[in-house]
Amino acid sequence: MFFGVMVFAVKPLALVYFVFISTFLGIKILRASGNKKVFYVLFSCAYIVGAEVFLRMNNGTFFYEASKYLVILYSLIGLSSGNFNxxxxxxxxxxxxxxxxxxxxxxxxxxxxxxxxxxxxxxxxxxxxxxxxxxxxxxTVSFTQLKIxxxxxxxxxxxxxxxxxxxxxxxxxxxxxxxxxxxxxxxxxxxxxxxxxxxxxxxxxxxxxxxxxxxxxxxxxxxxxxxxxxxxxxxxxxxxxxxxxxxxxxxxxxxxxxxxxxxxxxxxxxxxxxxxxxxxxxxxxxxxxxxxxxxxxxxxxxxxxxxxxxxxxxxxxxxxxxxxxxxxxxxxxxxxxxxxxxxxxxxxxxxxxxxxxxxxxxxxxxxxxxxxxxxxxxxxxxxxxxxxxxxxxxxxxxxxxxxxxxxxxxxxxxxxxxxxxxxxxxxxxxxxxxxxx
Structure with missing residues (x-):
């Protein structure tokens, strides 16, 4: 809710918001291990997916398809950890x-x-x-994690x-x-x-x-x-x-x-x-x-x-x-x-x-x-x-x-x-x- 008010008041802050959340979520993924990494990858992707249109309407990314590339990047980080089925x-x-x-x-x-x-x-x-x-x-994720x-x-x-x-x-x-x-x-x-x-x-x-x-x-x-x-x-x-x-x-x-x-x-x-x-x-x-x-x-x-x-x-x-x-x-x-x-x-x-x-x-x-x-x-x-x-x-x-x-x-x-x-x-x-x- 806060970000909605903030971006409406100062539109360029949408890009700051994008840089902040993408960096923050990326760090959380890199620091996580085991099953927690799976959860953080999926949660981070979900957040970016939810934010994508909001960011687009406010020119809040460096290029139009940035959110898709970020989801790809997070998933590749997860894949690099092994356990490929x-x-x-x-x-x-x-x-x-x-x-x-x-x-x-x-x-x-x-x-x-x-x-x-x-x-x-x-x-x-x-x-x-x-x-x-x-x-x-x-x-595998827990039911609680899926709800989150x-x-x-x-x-x-x-x-x-x-x-x-x-x-x-x-x-x-x-x-x-x-x-x-x-x-x-x-x-x-x-x-x-x-x-x-x-x-x-x-x-x-x-x-x-x-x-x-x-x-x-x-x-x-x-x-x-x-x-x-x-x-x-x-x-x-x-x-x-x-x-x-x-x-x-x-x-x-x-x-x-x-x-x-x-x-x-x-x-x-x-x-x-x-x-x-x-x-x-x-x-x-x-x-x-x-x-x-x-x-x-x-x-x-x-x-x-x-x-x-x-x-x-x-x-x-x-x-x-x-x-x-x-x-x-x-x-x-x-x-x-x-x-x-x-x-x-x-x-x-x-x-x-x-x-x-x-x-x-x-x-x-x-x-x-x-x-x-x-x-x-x-x-x-x-x-x-x-x-x-x-x-x-x-x-x-x-x-x-x-x-x-x-x-x-x-x-x-x-x-x-x-x-x-x-x-x-x-x-x-x-x-x-x-x-x-």
Whole structure:
């Protein structure tokens, strides 16, 4: 919260904030040993992932993809400590499969094009995912540590939420249509802002339902959830909010199935309070936007007319990418070429919003194989290891986010890695209300 006020007051302090947290977290990782190193690597990555969009909107990094590179660096430090699981070799193959299209891009772009930027923008996310997955594969963390890692996401997101309230305290004054709103998103991309806030909604909701603390801490969690949910909703970017809601539903379903009858009773009681804050947040959002948000989710324009394309142009982009694949099925059209070719053919500058379409178009058949590794491997891992009660929520976040926001931010890459963790219950499962199934 303090950092949100500080950066709003003096914007250049965002860079100081970035240097401080990246250095501090790096030192903590280097000094840690054994299982503590695993925890510090994951917590540090979670914090950077949570802070990424906040830093971007305030020019708080030295270059745009700095947060992804930092997550890669922290993971490589962890990998350098040994204990690489041989079964994670599939993710080495995944990275190798992405390389040929780099040469395709270089041969077609020529050196007058900024190849470094094109490759960095399109491959930093996939490479980040591969390295995080290699590091996380079957690493063991305690259940308590995993909950703290979720708090790692939350801390910078709370600061960002405070910043958003300071940036646009009167939301209604800036809402004139049902389009994604940059003003209510801190002057930055609504899609990215809503995506990380949706992740924050999940972190708070899961914390609320699992908490055994008193009523005051739970009410504080609900209050903060309402604030984050409100700011996510008024970005008018639906993808991040819907993803957050689906994550929460998946967690509740799986958690409810795993707990004993006593804990089920507590969940039902907590659900009433939770639904109350959800209803209040939506009504407040609708009031503040003069009903525009209701029209947005009903796929209507400001006049109440139903829009023809519920995907806001994403389907058209996907069809373009699939057509590019059909013309170049083996190695694809090359990294970063989708945006360039689309501009040359249509005059429209639009980066891909769908990572599946992008990887198929730019990497061809090798891209399909690479994506299948990502899609199937966690499910196989899940069959052998069912210790992670957040597995389906994490997996859903990854698959939905890459479908509406590609891999613009580090969040889907890192959260994907969390699906591959082995969770150790340092407190007896019966005391947590969990039963073996």
């Amino acid at each position: 041989n079964k994670a070799i599939l993710y080495v193959l995944y990275i190798i499969l992405l390389i040929p299209s780099v040469f395709v891009a270089v041969s077609q772009m020529g050196f007058e094009t900024n190849i470094r930027k094109a490759i960095a923008f399109n491959l930093s996310g996939p490479i980040c995912l591969g390295i995080v997955a290699m590091y996380c594969y079957q690493k 890692i979720l708090v790692g996401f939350l801390l910078p997101l709370i600061s960002m939420t405070v910043y958003l309230f300071l940036y646009t305290p009167d939301v209604g004054a800036f809402v004139t249509s049902t389009a994604s709103n940059f003003a209510t998103s801190g002057g930055f991309g609504p899609n990215q802002v809503a995506t990380v806030l949706g992740l924050g909604m999940f972190a708070l909701a899961s914390r609320f339902f699992m908490s055994k603390e008193g009523i005051i801490p739970k009410l504080i969690d609900l209050f903060v959830l309402g604030l984050i949910g409100f700011r996510a909703i008024v970005t008018f970017s639906r993808g991040g909010v819907i993803t957050g809601v689906v994550m929460i539903l998946a967690f509740l379903l799986f958690y409810y199935m795993k707990v004993n009858m006593k804990r089920k009773f507590h969940i039902k009681g907590a659900l009433l309070f939770f639904l109350g804050i959800v209803l209040f947040t939506w009504i407040y959002s609708s009031t503040q936007t003069s009903g525009m948000i209701d029209k947005r989710y009903a796929n209507q324009d400001a006049a109440g007319r139903t829009k023809e394309d519920v995907t806001t142009g994403r389907a058209e982009l996907l069809f373009f990418e699939l057509n590019a694949f059909s013309n170049n099925p083996l190695f694809g059209i090359g990294v970063g070429k989708v945006k360039e070719i689309r501009f040359n053919e249509t005059g429209v500058i639009a980066a891909s919003h769908n990572e599946i379409g992008r990887i198929i178009a730019e990497h061809g058949s090798l891209g399909i194989l690479a994506f299948l590794i990502l899609l199937i491997n966690p499910l196989i891992f899940r069959i052998r290891n069912r210790s992670n009660i957040f597995f389906f929520s994490f997996y859903i976040f990854w698959i939905l986010t890459i479908n509406h926001s590609a891999m613009r931010i580090a969040a889907p890459a890192f959260v994907y890695g969390l699906t591959l963790l082995n969770i150790k219950y340092d407190i007896p499962r019966r005391k947590l209300g969990l039963v073996k199934k």
